[in-house]
Amino acid sequence: xxxxxxxxxxxxxxxxxxxxxxxxxxxxxxxxxxxxxxxxxxxxxxxxxxxxxxxxxxxxxxxxxxxxxxxxxxxxxxxxxxxxxxxxxxxxxxxxxxxxxxxxxxxxxxxxxxxxxxxxxxxxxxxxxxxxxxxxxxxxxxxxxxxxxxxxx
Numbered sequence: 685x686x687x688x689x690x691x692x693x694x695x696x697x698x699x700x701x702x703x704x705x706x707x708x709x710x711x712x713x714x715x716x717x718x719x720x721x722x723x724x725x726x727x728x729x730x731x732x733x734x735x736x737x738x739x740x741x742x743x744x745x746x747x748x749x750x751x752x753x754x755x756x757x758x759x760x761x762x763x764x765x766x767x768x769x770x771x772x773x774x775x776x777x778x779x780x781x782x783x784x785x786x787x788x789x790x791x792x793x794x795x796x797x798x799x800x801x802x803x804x805x806x807x808x809x810x811x812x813x814x815x816x817x818x819x820x821x822x823x824x825x826x827x828x829x830x831x832x833x834x835x836x837x
Contacts, residue, residue, distance in 0.1 A: 685712040689796035689827075691719050691787055692765055697802060697834040699768075704832045705800030706769050717775045717794060718765055721786040722758045784820035791827050799827050802834040 688709035692698040702718065709716045755778065762776040777794070779786035791799050803818045822829055 685709075685714050685797040687717070687794060687796045688712065688714045688798045688800060689717050689719055689787075689791050689794060690800040691721070691802075692762075693720065693802075694761065695802070695834070698765075700834060701800060701802035701832045702765060702769065705830065706771070706774070708798075708800065708830060712798075714797065715773070715775070716769075716771070717777055717796075718762055718769075719777050719779060719787065719790055720758055720762050720765075721779045721781070721783045722754060723780070723783075783817045784824070787817070787821050788824055791825070796827050799825065799829045801829060801831055803831045 688705060690702055690705035690709075692702055706716055758778050759776075762778055766774045766776050777790055779790050787799065787801075790796075799821065801818050801821065803816070818829075818831060
């Protein structure tokens with residue numbers, strides 16, 4: 685194992701995921717990359733014509749500066765998270781789009797040997813109706829995954 689990709693989000697429990705993933709990577713002597721996925725914000729900047737009687741996009745005039753600000757916030761989050769691990773060799777990557785697809789895509793691009801993710805406790809019904817990012821990644825990955833259980837107290 686040479687490269688460990690650790691997926692983090694804005695949930696405060698992500699600190700546990702980052703720390704446990706980092707500790708595992710260090711035991712393996714592996715390179716670490718923290719990955720955060722930003723929802724496809726460019727979608728909101730599209731100025732669609734009226735459709736189905738809805739004119740919201742024409743009237744809304746979404747400020748593209750908002751998209752830029754969201755990226756800056758996400759980049760700041762990643763930088764701060766990496767600094768928190770106190771290892772200047774930890775790299776970061778900000779991806780955009782569908783979370784599970786972005787994780788899988790970057791894991792392949794970066795040649796990750798292991799993906800570390802947190803699993804939030806959801807009911808079986810929630811998983812059946814909407815799925816979870818972790819289960820979607822697990823279903824399609826070619827890379828081993830290390831799950832860190834996260835339970836809301």
